[in-house]
């Protein structure tokens with residue numbers, strides 16, 4: 001039987017042309033920041049957080065400190081990466097504390113951010129809007145049967161309602177899709193319909209990362225050809241959409257292939273942890289192979305006065321002191337990698 005992947009070379013050629021007709025030949029790395037390992041839902045079958053402790057004590061302990069999140073944001077800014085989105089488990093913050101956090105990130109980054117924290121109501125969106133440019137819905141899969149199985153307590157409808165409200169407020173909408181959960185290429189029309197109907201301007205295509213102690217522990221991640229098929233098809237059918245490819249450290253060698261399939265940028269790679277390591281150089285080479293100029297760097301630390309960069313922020317002095325300490329720890333690790 002003929003597989004849809006048989007047409008992939010032709011599809012990719014077309015997708016690459018559509019990409020270059022709509023975007024410059026550049027790419028970049030996008031860093032998503034996670035604020036917690038705690039989640040109220042905790043039953044999505046692929047998710048690492050579903051394996052984490054369920055007690056209330058962990059709700060506090062599983063949250064990152066504000067200074068750590070802000071130090072990371074400052075690094076993103078100066079390494080010239082893009083701030084993918086701010087995300088974390090549901091229930092880790094109450095609403096006022098979360099707005100306060102987003103406001104601080106906005107101060108450090110100097111621009112509005114994307115957030116991915118579950119479906120939000122109109123009033124919540126309005127509160128966040130001064131600091132937030134768009135909302136990301138973790139749809140994971142558009143195959144309804146697969147979705148009911150993998151995300152039993154995370155229905156899609158509230159996200160669609162959020163997209164209606166965010167659109168009315170003039171905010172942008174994005175979705176995340178994890179390939180390899182049990183969907184097939186036959187689900188593409190449902191994805192296209194969702195993109196068009198809900199003003200989705202950005203899509204993150206991740207591949208399953210099989211976590212220990214989850215239902216997918218023994219599953220295989222999707223092949224690069226399968227991930228490329230979804231990217232190419234989306235590029236051709238939705239020429240102007242912003243497409244991120246999610247890769248993990250073990251999938252660096254598919255970067256040029258997925259850029260050729262029409263992706264805009266790279267995400268999910270643990271760039272801080274492996275900054276300046278071999279795989280970081282490999283990503284930069286992969287971008288060259290796809291004839292894309294990469295904005296920002298995964299291998300060179302900019303020579304700036306980091307203490308001064310923190311001092312210039314309009315934050316209270318105590319927090320700035322804590323950010324400096326955290327930042328030094330990150331930089332020390334990155335410098336050690338470079339040696």
Ligand code: SF4
Pocket residue numbers: 039040041042043044047048049050088089090138154
């Ligand atoms: S809601 Fe998100 S963080 Fe929580 S278990 Fe599901 S996928 Fe994981």
